[in-house]
Amino acid sequence: MDKPEIQQLLIQNAHRRYATKKYRAGQHIPNDDWQTILEVGRLSPSSFGYEPWKFLLLNNRHDQEAIKPFAWGAANSINGADKLLIILAHKNxxxxxxxxxxxxxxxxxxxxxxxxxxxxxxxxxxxxxxxxKNSHDVFEWAVRQCYIAMANMITAAAALDIDSCPIEGFNYAQLNEYLADHHYMDPKEWGVAVMVSFGYRDQEITPKVRQPLSDIYQELN
Structure with missing residues (x-):
């Protein structure tokens, strides 16, 4: 594959990546594809290489249903996505x-x-x-690193023809409390950064509408 083909493939993959709102329930991601997505997340860059993240896969149906009342943005994913991943950020x-x-x-x-x-x-x-200035600031800095890993994972998923949806639509305090109460994380060490789901869409991809490059890119010569 020559460079123009690679360039075109990268752009096609960016168009293929879509924040899926409706998944086909019951369709499972092959394990080798899932391990590839996780490995891409693991290999993501982080500030000073300190990788302040943990990937928490919420497999248990009871847990998924339990968080629905305070995770409105995850409801569609819970109803059909194969994987619901919570990315935790280290606090210290x-x-x-x-x-x-x-x-x-x-x-x-x-x-x-x-x-x-x-x-x-x-x-x-x-x-x-x-x-x-304080521990809150340090945690928020760590959260930003987690978004890098998530972005790489959803891009890798699109390349594998797997759909995804980044999720911020939930009550962070309640989800943190739930994970801590069920001993899924130590709240002194970890806090929720973001959620993301993976699976296969049951809807057409809406063509992307974005600002023109001329509006968002400037060269300082």
């Missing part, structure tokens, strides 16, 4: 946190130190460059 990703120490020592296999050049650079980045 700071230069001196146990989470960062774990990533550096156990995942990156480097020697962690809060006074290292990298640790101090991360500290300056969060506190001065981003201006994160």
């Amino acid at each position: 990703v700071t230069y001196d946190s146990q989470y960062v120490q774990h990533l550096v020592d156990d995942i990156k296999h480097k020697n962690y130190s809060p006074t290292s050049t990298v640790s101090q650079k991360f500290k300056k980045f969060q506190e001065q460059d981003l201006g994160l």
Whole structure:
């Protein structure tokens, strides 16, 4: 495949990606496709490579029905999507946190130190460059990283001819409480960033209507 063909394929895939409102119930995603989508999420970029996310697949039908009253945006997905994924964001990703120490020592296999050049650079980045003032700010920064992973996953799904729908239409406090009460997450460490569903649509794709590139792109020469 030459480059013009690849370019065209990428644009076609962007048109193929559609926020699905109605799924075909009972049609399952092949496991190898699902594992591919998860792997794309796992390999997504994150600030400083600290990957502050966890992917929580809500398989249990009882749980899906239980969250419906406060997850209006997920109702159509619960009624037909094959996968309902909750993406959690880590709450304590700071230069001196146990989470960062774990990533550096156990995942990156480097020697962690809060006074290292990298640790101090991360500290300056969060506190001065981003201006994160408190734990809420740090969490919201982590949430933004989770959206990168979700975007990559829904793009990968479209390439596999699988439909998806990003979901923000729910009460965050109630969903966090539900997950914590059922011991699906430690609320001291994690909080809900966003939900996303995957499956096969039972509707036609509506052609995308977007602003022209000239309205959203500017070159500073």
